[in-house]
Amino acid sequence: PIGIRGCYDESKRFGEAMTMAYYRTHDLDTHILRIFNTYGSRMRPGDGRVIPAFFMQALQDAPITVFGDGSQTRSFQYINDLIRGILLLMESDEHLPVNIGNSTESTVLELAGAVIELTGSSSKIVNRPLPPDDPKIRRPDITKAREILGWEPRVGLQEGLRLTVDWFKSQVADGNGV
Secondary structure, X not given: OXXXXXXXXXXXXXXXXXXXXHHHHHOOOOOOEEEOOEEOOOOOOOOOOHHHHHHHHHHOOOOEEEEOOOOOEEEOEEHHHHHHHHHHHHOOOOOOOEEEOOOOEEEHHHHHHHHHHHHOOOOOEEEXXXXXXXXXXXXXXXXXXXXXXXXOOOOOHHHHHHHHHHHHHHXXXXXXXX
């Protein structure tokens, strides 16, 4: 609870604990959804997440900032998959936490390369020190979502990036997040 990410971690635990308390005490129809890295159109260009950062840097031919050596993995889900998962969970009788995310991993370096290729950017990758709280692997276990909801992601990373790039192009053209 007192680590670098303590406030983030504890707030999630508190939210889930309170939701279960209301379910048990007041017999409310509650659901707990654990959302993993989601992306798509309408993201804020400067929100600090890796996909908006890479798109904005690439579309301006600026250096792509990769923390560490880029070998850390991430799993990204397209927004449409998340929305479908939310709706399925809300219609279910499940009250315990369910992970909604994409379990297919790619390295941060692979993501940077995919964004550069998709945008036709001349950006070069620059490495910066890895933050001390940066996880090496982020991959959700979506077994419960598959078994209980019949849910799994449908949109792969390459397709999702293609569906998202025009949004970031419009943000650069409009001077947003630049």
